[in-house]
Amino acid sequence: MEKMSKSKLNGVTPDEIIEEYGADSLRLYEMFMGPFDKEKLWNTDAVSGCRRFLNRFYDMVTSEKLTDEEHPEALRLTYRLLEAVAKDIELMQFNTAIAKMMEFINAFIPLEAYPKRCLKWAVQALYPFAPHIGEELWEYLGEKESITYAPFPLIDRSCLEETSATYVVQINGKLRGRLVLPKDQSEEELMKIIQKQSEIAQYIKGEVVKTVFVPNKLLNIVVK
Known part of the structure; x- marks a missing residue:
C-alpha cells in the first residue's frame, strides 16, 4: 500500500472531496476512520458511505412521520444514543460515536412515528460531527436560535430500560x-x-x- 506523499503527487485535496461529497461528509469520514493517534488508510470511496448516512439522517428528520406525540420506543432509542455519544465524545472516541448514530437510525427509521423532541435530540448528537446539516435540520424543526447555544439534553435513565x-x-x-x-x-x-x-x-x-x-x-x- 503506497503512502500519500507530495513528492509522489498522490495526495487528495480537501477541496476535491468537499466539491463532490460536501464538507460534512469529509468531516464525518475523518472522525470515523479511527482513533486520531492511530495510522489510517485513506479511502475516497468510503466517503460516499458517510454521505449516504447523512442523506438517510436528513430524510429521517424531514419525513412525514414527524409528530408532536411521544413514543416510548423512540424515547428509549434516543436516550440510549445521547448517553453513548456523550460518553464517546468525552473519551474522544469519535469513530464509535458515529457508529452508534448509524445503529440508531437503523433502529429508529422503522418506527411508525418520529417524535419531534427525539429528532431534535438526535440532531444535537449529530451536530459536533456534521455541523452544517445539523444547523439546517435544527432550523427545519422549528428552532430559531443556533443549535450551538442549545444545552445538551439531560438523560432520563428510567426510559433506558428495554420494555x-x-x-x-x-x-x-x-x-x-x-x-x-x-x-x-x-x-x-x-x-x-x-x-x-x-x-x-x-x-x-x-x-x-x-x-x-x-x-x-x-x-x-x-x-x-
Missing part, C-alpha cells in the same frame, strides 16, 4: 417467526398469542409433546 423483547418461535427446531412483544411474557401467554398468528399456527399440526422456553428470547415447540 419489549423479540421472541423467536421455532416449530420442531425450524424458525417460523419472530414476535416483538412486551417483556416477560410467560410460556402460556406466548402460546396463546402464537395460536392466533395463522402464519405460525399452521405449522402446529398434531400433538405438542415438548416445549423449550427461554424467557424473553425463544419458544421451540416440538410437535409429533
